[in-house]
Each structure stands twice: as C-alpha cells, then as structure tokens.
Amino acid sequence: MPSNASTTRGHPPAASFRALCRDVRHGAGLAVHEPTLQAAAAEWPLLTAALRQHAAGRRDAQVYDQPAAFEAFIRGGGNVPLYEQVSAELAGQYAGVRSLLDIGCGDGHALFPALAARPHGLERLTLLEPAAALLASALARAQAEQPELPVQARHERLDAFAANLGAADRWDVAQATFALQAIPEPERWDGLARLRGHAGRLVIVEFDIPDLQRDPDTLLLSLVGRYERALGEYEGATRELVALGFLLPMFLGQLDEQTAATNWEHPAPVWRTRLERLGWRVRRLERLCDYFWSPAFVLVAEA
Template sequence: MTDVDALTALTRGDRRQARELALRGTSLLAQALATYLDTEDTGSVYDQPAAFEAFISGGGNVGLYAAVEAALADQYRELAPLRLADIGCGDGRVIGNALALGGHLPDSLTLVEPSAALLAQAVRALTPSRAYAGTVQAFLSEVDAEFDLVESTFAMHTIPHVERTQVLATLRHRTERLVIVDFDVPAVEHGGPEHLRFLAETYERGLSEYTGDLVAQGFLMPVLVGQLTPGALASRASRVTWEQPATAWREQLEKAGYASVSVVTLHDYWSSPAFLLTAE
C-alpha cells in the first residue's frame, strides 16, 4: 500500500476506503490522512484561522515569507504607489512587514479578505483606508476604485480558473501594475497518477515541518482532501486551491489583456518554487 492508493480512493469519492488504506500506512501523510478522514469536513479552513496562522508562522514559510516581503518592498521602492491594494491580505503581516521594509506609506491602503477573522487582525495592525470582508469578485462588482499597485500573495489560486480570468481582466482596468506571488506547480493532469504522486511526496515533506495536529488537521489535510473530491475541478464546496504552473499564469494574464507580463523565481519551497509575477 502506498499513500498514492489512499489519495486515489479519494478521487473516486471513497473516503472509507481511503481511510482504511491510510490506516495501514506508516508515513506522516498516512497518519494525518487517517485522522482527518475520521471526522466530518466543517467549513472553510480560514473560518477559524488558528491553524492557518500556525502554518504560515512555521516551517519553510519563515524563509518563504521573508523572500516575499523583500520582493514586495522592492516594488514599493520602485513605484512608490500612492493607492495600494492587497487582495487576500490574510492577517496583514506580509504587507505590513513589506511596507516597513520598503519604508513606504501609501496615501490609500485597501485590504480585501474573505475571512472576517483574518481581516479584523489586519485592520487592527494596519488601519487601512478601506477594508472589504469578502471575495475579490464581490469587491470589484461593488467598489469602483483604481490603484497604482494591486498585489496578491498566495491568494489568487483560491479562485476557480474561469472566474480568475474575469477578475484579472477587470483588474487590468483598475491598476497600473498587478503583482502576484504564487507557486509554480508541475504541469500534470489534476487527479492523475503523476499529480497524486506529487501530492503524496510534497505533503509528506510539508507535514515533517510541523509538530502536533493543529496545522495537519486544521489546514494541510483539508486543502489536500478538498482538491481531490470528485468534481473538485469545478466545485467551490470543498476545494480551496486551483493552482497552476507559472507558464499557465503568464498565459492567463495575457488572455486577460495584459501587454507586459514577467515572472521570476523567488524562493524554493517544500511544495513548489514560489514566483513573483508582474503584469501591466
């Protein structure tokens, strides 16, 4: 039995068999998966953000976010944006650290975050000009605002592909520059054998960076299981990530109408290398 067998059962919608197979395994992934599949899925991983906050505060995320903050600080030094927006700002720590590092204070700061709990923390830390508790889709439909720079770190992949193209196209008319930080995942068929092997190997590495069950059960397992649920390619009910290779991000931005798109690698990471994309 391999961890891939358990993940394969998940793609068929057979949680019971997936748990039985995981119980036979000895890996960190097998143990975490068996524990998680013994419970019912409850809401979004961002509704109660303790696990997510523990995740981004430890392991390889320490070096990852340091690299991200430095890259954003470079953007602020170059552009000195007076009207700045962060989409999917989380608790605000990344943009807060980047602003301090870059020595920049915009005239107007807009924060967009679906998790009310995370947004409340960001507001307390940053006192933005505007804070929107909702999706970027809803924000763009309800708020008519333009920006010098819109940034989004590890958040755009939570939007399904078709919806994301629409969001990117709308942002093209709302900002001078768009900056996206995300992961350059391999170009493999979603749910196929190569994809499942990739997930098994990378999640085993990720789990090894944390102790206890908080991160495993509160964040990593929900994200893993949610993307393998039958119909997950289109479903928003359980899936929270629609990642894609950096080349696909470039193509999507170009499809959305951006004339200039550049991608640079930022940091190696246990799941996939992180990249910085700028589009105008």
C-alpha cells in the first residue's frame, strides 16, 4: 500500500491537514484553512473537494446507516474484483456444510454470489446484522435467490447475539467478511471467544493493513493517499455519494479514533495471534488480492 506517501512533494504539512480535517469533522468554519485547502487540492484534488462538500453539508458518522452510499461503494471501483475473489473463496468453504452464520452480513454482497457459485447442501442460514436497512436487503435477496433455504435473521450486534447463545445454537461455519473490523474491541474478541463453542470453523476476510501507528504523520499521509486512490475509482454522482456517505466519514473517523472511529483493523499476523489466544486453531492465512486500502487476506480457523 502507499506507505511511500511520506515522500510526496508539494502537499501541505501533515499538522495543517490534520487541523483542517478536525475542523471539518467538528463543523467549524474553513476560512482559516484556505491555504491548506489550496495546497491540498494540488496534491489530492478528489479528497480535498470531498472535504469541502462535506463541510458545506454536515454528515452523520453512522456510515452503515446510509445504505445507498455503502451499496454504491461496494458495487464499484476496486470492490468489483475484490468481491469476486471473496465470494469465490467463500464458495470453496461450503462443501459438506449444513449450517452457516454470517456475522455482519451487510446486504449479503459477499454471501449470495458465493451461495450461487455452485450447488451447496446448506440447510440453515443465520444472518447477523445490526443495520436494519442492510439486513432487510439481505433478507430480500435470500428470498429471491435462495427460496428453499431456511433463513434466520438476527437484527442485533455481535455482543448481544453472543451473550444469548444457548447449548443448541451451533453452526458448521461462521464467516465474517470485512465485518470484524467494524466491531469495536473488546466486543469483537469477547464475541469470537464465545462463538468458539458454537461454530466448527471460522472464516474471516479482512485487510492486511500496514503497521504505521507509531508515526502519526506517516499514517495520515498514507491514509490520504489511499482515500485519494479510492475516490479516483468512482465517477460523477456515484463518486459524490460514495465520498460523502461512506469514504469521508470513514476517513474522518480514522483521524479521530477516540471519538468517532468506525472501524478497528490490524495487520494479518495480529488477527492470527489474537484468535489463537482465544483458542481458535488457525489453519490457513493467505493473501487474496490487492485493493486500494490494503491487500485482502483470508483466515480459516477451527474451534
């Protein structure tokens, strides 16, 4: 990923750009930041334009409650080849599997192409998703594409779901594609620890992010470079929708982790270590494909 962003020439100082972003997030006026905005526009035109638009009409940070933006995001740009690879990987996991739990299924964009890819023997599908609109989309898709498959919809977060698991609640496979990053710690690890007694196999797909945390300026410039690349993968009205409804809230949340973070990620080896500490036996950890954010990887673990 663009960890070489720190060598970029001509961008505004990281501190000025960070102050600008903080004021955008807090809805403060941008007049004082005009020189920074102009320098930034020369280097990162798409992100700077999106920051101006975001400041002009304040947006909510609850990114997954804006399904139109998220759905446009995952249906365009580099997400198309990404999701093709993810669904192909999932389809390969379903041989001999009768019961499947999808944690944070969203609208089922990874799940349903995987189910359609080849015949499966599933007898039970559980969809866990706290965003009502996304869960409704996933359910509608299940009825349309998998009408014979019994589906249970759980409109709740992982913590509430895991806390109420009974002895009879069991799945052959629990999967989570880009969902565990959206679940804060410690909810995520507590949930995965409880789930180990109820799922035979865990399949997760996440991004192998670089470990840039120690240098805030390098991290900032890396983030800016990645979001600029992402915005360049969309055009026109779709770019605006994706920018204001999804990518900008994500970006601003990542700059202000304490108060507005919307996801929590790790380099791939950290996922392995943390899961093994919970008792999961990691059987596979492989890179899937390149992506604007970071390469995606698949991890398969047994209870």
